[in-house]
Amino acid sequence: MEMEKTTDPTSFHGAYRMTPATFDELLALVGPHIVKQTTNFRDPVGVSERLGITLRYLATDMSQRDVARHFCVGRATVCKIIQEVCQAIWEVGAPLFMAKPTTEDWKKIAEEFNNQWNFPHCLGAVDGKHIHIQKPALSGSLYFNYKRTFSTILMGVADAAYRFIYLDVGSYGREHDGSVFAQSTFGKALEDGTLLLPQSPNGDLPYVFVGDEAFPLKPQLMRPYPGKNLSDKKKIFNYRLSRARRVVENAFGIMVSKWRILRQPIIAKPEKVDKIVKAIGVLHNFMREKEGLEVECDVGSESGMTDVQIRLGANMYSGAAWDIRENFANHFSSPQGSLPYQNDIVQRGLNI
Incomplete structure (x- = not known):
């Protein structure tokens, strides 16, 4: 399951607080660290949707329950995704964007x-x-x-x-x-x-x-x-x-x-x-x-x-x-x- 991006950049920015191009840059950075393997029972939530769920939660007043309804996934799944993606953003992004100064x-x-x-x-x-x-x-x-x-x-x-x-x-x-x-x-x-x-x-x-x-x-x-x-x-x-x-x-x-x-x-x-x-x-x-x-x-x-x-x-x-x-x-x-x-x-x- 992958997130469908709106063709309206303004609406996209309002929902995720960044342009589609910047979203793609962030996705390329953290995507390999948040991908889930397909199981025999169901398809996992795709990496772009996992990132979208997290950004939507961080960027708006929506609760995790509201985010779950919007993306049509379970609330427990949303909670787990947010924690895993936030951890990946910190582990991958901190050395690049908050490195210890020389x-x-x-x-x-x-x-x-x-x-x-x-x-x-x-x-x-x-x-x-x-x-x-x-x-x-x-x-x-x-x-x-x-x-x-x-x-x-x-x-x-x-x-x-x-x-x-x-x-x-x-x-x-x-x-x-x-x-x-x-x-x-x-x-x-x-x-x-x-x-x-x-x-x-x-x-x-x-x-x-x-x-x-x-x-x-x-x-x-x-x-x-x-x-x-x-x-x-x-x-x-x-x-x-x-x-x-x-x-x-x-x-x-x-x-x-x-x-x-x-x-x-x-x-x-x-x-x-x-x-x-x-x-x-x-x-x-x-x-x-x-x-x-x-x-x-x-x-x-x-x-x-x-x-x-x-x-x-x-x-x-x-x-x-x-x-x-x-x-x-x-x-x-x-x-x-x-x-x-x-x-x-x-x-x-x-x-x-």
Whole structure:
């Protein structure tokens, strides 16, 4: 059984969130890994239909039961197909579209951040979001978050072009950004020095990641200055950091705009949710490469995902981290590092 493609590209794109040509590229990539052998009892669901079932579920508000009715297959079959296809998308696509950066890759990412968002030596923007789910059985309060809903946490690091460099999903909803980041493989690799990060020729301005106030200040992770009555220098730093940090917010917004299953609680066990979200992350990067940024995507809108709670004590820092943030703040207020419009924006209290 194979999926019949509509002759109307607009209708096809509305149903599967990609053009027929892009669908065929994705099918060629994952098809060999999701094919099923014919049995003596019945013909299996064809590879194109298996991919179509999965994309239709991820891209729309349809439940698995509705998808099963639409494709005229059993609900249990749909559930199994979605998990197998999502696993294949992650295993095949992650090494191609979310590969671990080399030292040269990091330098290119930093150059893009400086050119597009005016933050030198920035390697990525970090943030975490709640992925809302149904209450897992016998889970107690592990997935119960501060919004009084149930969720698992998605931690992402995005580059300057809204692509995800790294994704980690599966932490309990009751946790906060700082602890999720510290426990993630990315956070551990950052602490261990195993990310192959480049060395800055300017010791005062090392290569760093940027995050919001939910993250701790570290030598390789910059966060805003806290408080309201800040000096102009600190306000300018916060503005410049905000310009770079919003990239990851926009990346989440683009992802939710296209893959609308993220707009509502996902009805699946946590381990199955993890596979779904990781596959969506790969599809996000795949689509950014193949079709770019679409006009329909509401950049910056992440309806369906909420911010992770800020923990008390997140503003703790070392002296080295404080010095690095001060160096960036001084640079942004200097003739060499300032933007011609930043003082006006700060004085008007905009975008801080």
